[in-house]
Amino acid sequence: MGNQMAVLPPRPKGPPMTALRAFEAAARLGGFARAADELCVTPGAVAQQIKTLEDWCGAALFERRAQGVVLSRVGARVLPELSAAFDAMGGAVGALREAAAPGRLHVAALPAIAQLWLSPRLPAIRAALPDVEISVTAMEQPPNMAREPFDLTVFYGAGDGTRIEKDEIFPVCAPQVAAQLRDVGDLAGVACLSDAVWDRDWETWLAAAGTCAGVKGPVYSLYALAVEEAVHGAGVLMGHGALVARHLESGALVAPFETRAVLPRWLELGKKGGKASPPLQALLRLLAGESGL
Incomplete structure (x- = not known):
């Protein structure tokens, strides 16, 4: 009788790495939307990956409620070990990258x-x-x-x-625009440029200047573009000290008022x-x- 090759039983499949990563991110960050932002996918994709993992292990990892999701007992139990594992893997990849x-x-x-x-x-x-x-x-x-x-x-x-350096904010503008500004009240007569993310800057600075006067003007999604517009005379921008320092040094922008508001960052x-x-x-x-x- 000839030699016979042993028949190897099929090994059980482990869970997909993408499903583990989606669960860990959602559990650590407290929601599918935040996990989606971190992983650069949609919340629906995160939900689908978590369902795949739940189907694999046969247990619910989150409890679905009207106001959102919360970790189940099983999910809470495995989260620390999964987080540590992904941190360790990230460290190993970083070490490999540095060595190479x-x-x-x-x-x-x-x-x-x-x-x-x-x-x-x-x-x-x-x-x-x-x-x-x-x-x-x-x-x-x-x-x-x-x-x-x-x-x-x-x-x-x-x-x-x-x-x-501390983040200090204060109005900046081109010299020709500054010539129109004698006091804070004159801001009502010029365009006041705003950044879409830092949309409270004007309100914060006006409070520091001791006035509740409102301002209006265009909003930009790119702060660097707003800076260029201010340089070209489009209006007055709320400057962040570190970001407009070189324009102030060159004279392309000037600060028409002395008041500065220091943000807590x-x-x-x-x-x-x-x-x-x-x-x-x-x-x-x-x-x-x-x-x-």
């Missing part, structure tokens, strides 16, 4: 910061760090540093990272936990102003 390309750094920044604060500094940074390749991704929300392939973030925050640099690589340490020093960039 130690001179390559990935930076995530708020679009306005990327365009108006970071971009003008990049030529000097490249000259100071010729062996370091720096990529910049503009995004509206800070990434999850434990999971996503970024080495550094530049956003406005509570000051938990490396603080660059900082322009700050963020990085992963642990010791930074030598290229990242060098970049941090440059951006923190130690070289006078």
